[in-house]
Amino acid sequence: MSSEIVTAYQHVIDGFKYADGMTGNVLSQYLYHRLEGAADYVTNGAWKKILEKTAAKLKGKTIEAEPNLALVDEILKRTELQTDENLTELWARLLANALQGKNSVRREYFDILEKLNSYDVLVLNAAMDERYIDFLKEVKTQGHSVLIKGKILSAAYKFLKENYNLGDLDEIELSALKLSGLEVFTSESKRTAFSLTLLGRGLKKALF
Known part of the structure; x- marks a missing residue:
């Protein structure tokens, strides 16, 4: 050698x-x-x-x-x-x-x-970050009307852009869709408000 x-x-x-x-x-x-x-x-x-x-x-x-x-x-x-x-x-x-x-x-x-690309990883990292999870919980306590849901998505997008360099909404949605298809995100995950499945929580445990 x-x-x-x-x-x-x-x-x-x-x-x-x-x-x-x-x-x-x-x-x-x-x-x-x-x-x-x-x-x-x-x-x-x-x-x-x-x-x-x-x-x-x-x-x-x-x-x-x-x-x-x-x-x-x-x-x-x-x-x-x-x-x-x-x-x-x-x-x-x-x-x-x-x-x-x-x-x-x-x-x-x-x-x-x-199966993931680099942008998928950024979205996954955000979904696994306790700061983002806590942020969504805090925003959701404001209510559940259609108007409030729209505000949740808008606030979540702003948070993702500022904290995770995720500025392309289409790419965020594509990554979230892929992660839902891989059963890492729940089927209820929409746009910028996503959550982990049992498999996703297991992956998080294996990574941290």
Whole structure:
């Protein structure tokens, strides 16, 4: 292996060292084998970005259970060509939690993330943010007339634009429609006022 590859590999492994003692060095041996076979992805491709994000998220964390290497391997396979900043952030969260042995990580969530684009992620992040959830609750307490519902949507759109850089209403609605089709948002989710299904709440738990 070239010195560049060794350096990149070592940078990643440094973030996982805490887990080695808990797994009898199985984790580092596995990663070495996995990354050595795809060194270009680590030094130049999507994995470099995802693994750097994952290493940062793992720093100082504790192991809840033995890392699920089957899930780790599948995440790596599904992300070897993924370079979008918003999507790599979500994949890195799942990977970090899988490496911590969290049982909230499910394969169903991998299928969902593979179908999302960058704008979908922004909408999803807003829907999962407690600030947005609390904002909708506060606005909804004002009443339930058609006029008030219109005000809710208008206020929600303003909030999304100011806090999440979501300024294109058509794109917001398209993303919300997609997320409803993936059963992450409820069918009652309309325009800028959306809510999570049981599956969506499970995904949120796996990501945070």
